[in-house]
Amino acid sequence: MVSSEPEKTRFWYNQKVRSIAVQALVLLAIIGFFAFIIINTSQNMKAHGIASGFGFLEQTAGFSISQTLIDYEEADSYGRAFWIGLLNTILISAIGIVFATIIGFFIGIARLSSNWLISRTATAYIEILRNVPLLLQILFWYISVLRALPRTKQSFSLFDTFFLNVRGLYLPKPIFEEGFANILYALLATFVLIIFLTRWAHKRQELTGQQFPVFISSLGLLIVLLLGAAALSGFPMTWDYAVLKGFNFRGGLRVMPEFVAMLFALSLYTAAFIGEIVRAGIMAVSKGQTEASYALGLHPGQTLRLVVIPQALRVIVPPLTSQYLNLTKNSSLAVAIAYPDLVHVFAGTALMQTGQAVEILGITMACYLSLSLFISLLMNWYNRAIALKEK
Amino acid sequence: MTSAFTSEPVKGAELPPPKTEIGVWGWLYHNLFSTWYNSLLTVLSVLLLYWLIPPFVEWAFIKADWVGDSREACSREGACWVFIKVWFGQLMYGRYPIEMRWRINIAYVILAVSILSLFIPKFRHKHWVGLFLFIGFPVIAYFLFVGDSFGLEYVETTRWGGLFLTLVIGILGIVGSLPFGIVLALGRRSEMPVIRTLSVAFIELWRGVPLITVLFMSSVMFPLFMPEGVNFDKLARAIGGVMLFSSAYMAEVVRGGLQGIPKGQYEAAKALGLGYWRMMGLIVMPQALRIVIPGIVSTFIGVFKDTTLVLIIGLFDFLGMSQAAITNVNWLGFSTESYVFTAVGFWIFCFGMSRYSMAVERKMHVAYKK
Amino acid sequence: MATQSAIKTIYQPNDENAILMENVHKWFGSFHVLKDINLTVRKQHKIVICGPSGSGKSTLIRCINRLEEHQQGKIFVDGIELTNNLKQIDRIRSEVGMVFQQFNLFPHLTALENLALAPIWVRKLSKAEAEEQAMKYLERVQIPEQAHKYPGQLSGGQQQRVAIARSLCMNPKIMLFDEPTSALDPEMIKEVLDVMVELAESGMTMIVVTHEMGFARTVADQMIFMDEGELIEQNTPHEFFNNPQNDRTKLFLSQILQH
Numbered sequence A: 001m002v003s004s005e006p007e008k009t010r011f012w013y014n015q016k017v018r019s020i021a022v023q024a025l026v027l028l029a030i031i032g033f034f035a036f037i038i039i040n041t042s043q044n045m046k047a048h049g050i051a052s053g054f055g056f057l058e059q060t061a062g063f064s065i066s067q068t069l070i071d072y073e074e075a076d077s078y079g080r081a082f083w084i085g086l087l088n089t090i091l092i093s094a095i096g097i098v099f100a101t102i103i104g105f106f107i108g109i110a111r112l113s114s115n116w117l118i119s120r121t122a123t124a125y126i127e128i129l130r131n132v133p134l135l136l137q138i139l140f141w142y143i144s145v146l147r148a149l150p151r152t153k154q155s156f157s158l159f160d161t162f163f164l165n166v167r168g169l170y171l172p173k174p175i176f177e178e179g180f181a182n183i184l185y186a187l188l189a190t191f192v193l194i195i196f197l198t199r200w201a202h203k204r205q206e207l208t209g210q211q212f213p214v215f216i217s218s219l220g221l222l223i224v225l226l227l228g229a230a231a232l233s234g235f236p237m238t239w240d241y242a243v244l245k246g247f248n249f250r251g252g253l254r255v256m257p258e259f260v261a262m263l264f265a266l267s268l269y270t271a272a273f274i275g276e277i278v279r280a281g282i283m284a285v286s287k288g289q290t291e292a293s294y295a296l297g298l299h300p301g302q303t304l305r306l307v308v309i310p311q312a313l314r315v316i317v318p319p320l321t322s323q324y325l326n327l328t329k330n331s332s333l334a335v336a337i338a339y340p341d342l343v344h345v346f347a348g349t350a351l352m353q354t355g356q357a358v359e360i361l362g363i364t365m366a367c368y369l370s371l372s373l374f375i376s377l378l379m380n381w382y383n384r385a386i387a388l389k390e391k
Numbered sequence B: 001m002t003s004a005f006t007s008e009p010v011k012g013a014e015l016p017p018p019k020t021e022i023g024v025w026g027w028l029y030h031n032l033f034s035t036w037y038n039s040l041l042t043v044l045s046v047l048l049l050y051w052l053i054p055p056f057v058e059w060a061f062i063k064a065d066w067v068g069d070s071r072e073a074c075s076r077e078g079a080c081w082v083f084i085k086v087w088f089g090q091l092m093y094g095r096y097p098i099e100m101r102w103r104i105n106i107a108y109v110i111l112a113v114s115i116l117s118l119f120i121p122k123f124r125h126k127h128w129v130g131l132f133l134f135i136g137f138p139v140i141a142y143f144l145f146v147g148d149s150f151g152l153e154y155v156e157t158t159r160w161g162g163l164f165l166t167l168v169i170g171i172l173g174i175v176g177s178l179p180f181g182i183v184l185a186l187g188r189r190s191e192m193p194v195i196r197t198l199s200v201a202f203i204e205l206w207r208g209v210p211l212i213t214v215l216f217m218s219s220v221m222f223p224l225f226m227p228e229g230v231n232f233d234k235l236a237r238a239i240g241g242v243m244l245f246s247s248a249y250m251a252e253v254v255r256g257g258l259q260g261i262p263k264g265q266y267e268a269a270k271a272l273g274l275g276y277w278r279m280m281g282l283i284v285m286p287q288a289l290r291i292v293i294p295g296i297v298s299t300f301i302g303v304f305k306d307t308t309l310v311l312i313i314g315l316f317d318f319l320g321m322s323q324a325a326i327t328n329v330n331w332l333g334f335s336t337e338s339y340v341f342t343a344v345g346f347w348i349f350c351f352g353m354s355r356y357s358m359a360v361e362r363k364m365h366v367a368y369k370k
Numbered sequence C: 001m002a003t004q005s006a007i008k009t010i011y012q013p014n015d016e017n018a019i020l021m022e023n024v025h026k027w028f029g030s031f032h033v034l035k036d037i038n039l040t041v042r043k044q045h046k047i048v049i050c051g052p053s054g055s056g057k058s059t060l061i062r063c064i065n066r067l068e069e070h071q072q073g074k075i076f077v078d079g080i081e082l083t084n085n086l087k088q089i090d091r092i093r094s095e096v097g098m099v100f101q102q103f104n105l106f107p108h109l110t111a112l113e114n115l116a117l118a119p120i121w122v123r124k125l126s127k128a129e130a131e132e133q134a135m136k137y138l139e140r141v142q143i144p145e146q147a148h149k150y151p152g153q154l155s156g157g158q159q160q161r162v163a164i165a166r167s168l169c170m171n172p173k174i175m176l177f178d179e180p181t182s183a184l185d186p187e188m189i190k191e192v193l194d195v196m197v198e199l200a201e202s203g204m205t206m207i208v209v210t211h212e213m214g215f216a217r218t219v220a221d222q223m224i225f226m227d228e229g230e231l232i233e234q235n236t237p238h239e240f241f242n243n244p245q246n247d248r249t250k251l252f253l254s255q256i257l258q259h
């Protein structure tokens, strides 16, 4: 940039001009790209006689779905089928997250155990599970394990109440009779009571230093009040047990094998990653912290609750969030074994029938984006709540 | 002042360490039986392992069938590895013509030799090998695999399959996503709002959706995007999808590396009169990429495992091939053997790579401490 | 192991003794870290321990509040024997304060919360009482204005003073210091030593591992030199510095006093 007359530099050497020009060019290129795609797509769709717009959501779907959380019939619309799929995705993700978290924390703590055998077993678990593709694990559980279960007649049974066979897992189904609402009210009342109790115990401890066994007494309250309410209203709930009638089970609650396979694979796989995260989180709290806490006379339990966990959580929560996101996105692999999730029902069957790829994939992707956003927001909020104590 | 000592210390008292401190007993005591609940845990895990391992060993080795070449050779008392033996060729190469498999093998050999040469400490021309791997090798491999020139017969990509296809998709996916990811990472840190917004939107969009929807897009939506008559190979579209998808993850990995470069490096580069691209290319990126090697490897492991999803859109990768084998009407009922074999295959690759990246990380820690 | 009562009847620890160690041995694997340690610390006495790195100084004082477990011999703290009995360990830990080289403040709590934590959960004080007491000790270590800052926002010297105050909040009868100033910049060492001198003057029983020989000269009742897990030499500071008996002590003193 050696120039004899710097004030006369050409305008494209001006930083601002250049920056604006570059941005304008990129923007133009992007707009051009989209225009190209949109024009082509509309021409192609016309040529193939594919409809456009979201009118199809009102049309009759005409296919059946094997697991429906809300009422659905073949005569219902594509829009209804979409909700069925979305709910099934949310169901498997939510239950998967709960199980993966529990198993993962367990594995992570086991990895840190001073017991050699336990820590080695946990390490082996992690190294095996996380280095094998999830889809393979799903197929393994579904085809090699669940499909290989005995027929209905030879079902495995536990106390003649739970049955497992090739058609799925049969559980007793709760039937709510009149007066069941009383129990719900009692439950609500207990929760309110427990909240007050916790507040009161906290206040009292702050004021007088006396501690109160909140957990035990809450548990007691819960049991006593619920049983009391149930007894007063004459035990208004019965179980509908599955019974073998002819070739099949009648009654009860059938959990389809596809769901069981997804749940197993998703939670065991994700648990391996969560285990690593938990281990790293706890390891991040230095040994000096525990020692200082012991030296002050705090018990191991108090040390864990007041010193180690609050610090470890700050390390654990962000990567844990991304595992939750992964699990939710991975639930879409359900399509491989025909568990009726969003991808299978909507981006699969509905897309095949209507051919409206753009709209359907657009909606599907938007759903996953919103689910991801929702989980991120929730976890960020939680993260801020626990980080608040620091700054 | 009185002495605080009650007695003179006994000098040099040499006692043997107690039994609980050394040898086998010490090890057992500290690692398995230090407290009653530790002992309980030990017993429980021994039971668990006893319940898992011996039956597996019996199934996989002791009662397994190893010899033969037809279904009749399977006694069904344990695993029937004959199944794998029969299908091995297809699991490795898919339906690639048998008499042309040498073309794939040659590519493997070239790849292996070039990668191994990178590990020879005294070898000086590593950057040439690197350049060859990124530019020369893909070209050679393309002509070898596809054929249709140099006297090689044409092989349609629909016949590609097995572990071979998995490697093609995985390697191309990651190699393609690296430059794209770098550009996106730079874009995300750019000072120009339009560039930054576009990069963020692109990255977050792909990271927020599952790969399977991207593959669906590449298989059903992409043909709609193209003008009448223009059509791409199904495999090429799938690879394109994997590249786009993983470039978003790669961008985040690279961004992590860029954030790890101290501000002083940028300032020093600017002070030397380097422009933006020179500064990035000569000073910042080489350092940033070195830091993120472990991150790149773990992204690669993720992509490698995710390539199995292509079976859903009808390509026969390693897992797809093993799925095809077990649904073959002549060979029904060997799913476990097939999955175990495929799992071991994937495991060796993924575990090996994760160990490698851990070793790199450890080496880096040492280098930084110096 | 013999029952508690049996031991107590055999040993009648002197009322004047804060700490009594008899023939204590400790191993890490086959490595003999503490070799036949015999040590009595009288109430209100200040003991300063020095010795080369790796000689077992930290291990010795960590045995006193059971952060490390000894394998042979007996340790009595304030008349209570240290065994596997968790109740006894709790009692001893709440009577023995410890200050670490690396401060070990809890980073997720403010200075005030660091101080109030143990009194609330162990001594079962009300929050108000605990915080009032905490403020008192922060004033004593001269940083009341930092009460609501987090450890990460304090200088090293301030952190160590908070750590000392945190131990004092449990009203310990004995304080253990493990190289409290060796992680500090020179200009901060003095502010921590001043607090320790003031504490010594108030009559606290203290065991201090340090290489600050000036401090040792002012406050120590007894100097101890440790090497390779043994107590090599013990004496009043005057004798210890001017007339060391053992060759290893002489060598050590000549190295460290050079600076």
Ligand SMILES: Nc1ncnc2c1ncn2[C@@H]1O[C@H](COP(=O)(O)OP(=O)(O)OP(=O)(O)O)[C@@H](O)[C@H]1O
Pocket (backbone or CB within 6 Å): C028, C033, C051, C052, C053, C054, C055, C056, C057, C058, C059, C060
């Ligand atoms: N947990 C442990 N496991 C095995 N060896 C240990 C352990 N802790 C300490 N040691 C060893 O015991 C010896 C004494 O350690 P200690 O920390 O007591 O020394 P020190 O005198 O305090 O040294 P420094 O002045 O460096 O702090 C050292 O050789 C050390 O390596």
Ligand SMILES: [Mg+2]
Pocket (backbone or CB within 6 Å): C057, C058, C059, C178, C179
């Ligand atoms: Mg030490």
